[in-house]
Amino acid sequence: MVSFLHAGGEEAAVEMVSLTRVFTLAESLGAVESLIEHPARMTHASAAGSPLAVEPNLVRLSVGLELVDDLLADLDQALDR
Numbered sequence: 001m002v003s004f005l006h007a008g009g010e011e012a013a014v015e016m017v018s019l020t021r022v023f024t025l026a027e028s029l030g031a032v033e034s035l036i037e038h039p040a041r042m043t044h045a046s047a048a049g050s051p052l053a054v055e056p057n058l059v060r061l062s063v064g065l066e067l068v069d070d071l072l073a074d075l076d077q078a079l080d081r
Contacts, residue, residue: 001029002061010056014038017059019081022066022074029062034071036061 006013017025023036027043037043040056047053063071 002063004059004061005055006057006059008057010040013057013059014041015081016078019078020074021077022070023061026062029060031062032065034062034064034066 006016008016017036017038020036023034025037026035027037029035029037037060039054039058039060040048044052044054
């Protein structure tokens with residue numbers, strides 16, 4: 001499991017999550033395939049405005065069994081747009 005704050009802000013994080021090809025968008029992370037989510041608009045949306053809220057530019061990855069070079073290339077192409 002890896003989390004990071006996208007330097008481009010919330011909209012850039014949402015766009016990046018939608019552009020991955022190897023990572024699959026999912027709310028439930030933790031499987032053999034690589035998954036990605038934008039918690040502020042997915043799993044933690046109901047916590048917005050509360051002390052439990054997450055950063056709006058937070059991206060979470062659950063890294064699966066794919067080749068590391070494929071995963072890195074997927075993230076690179078999504079971040080470059």
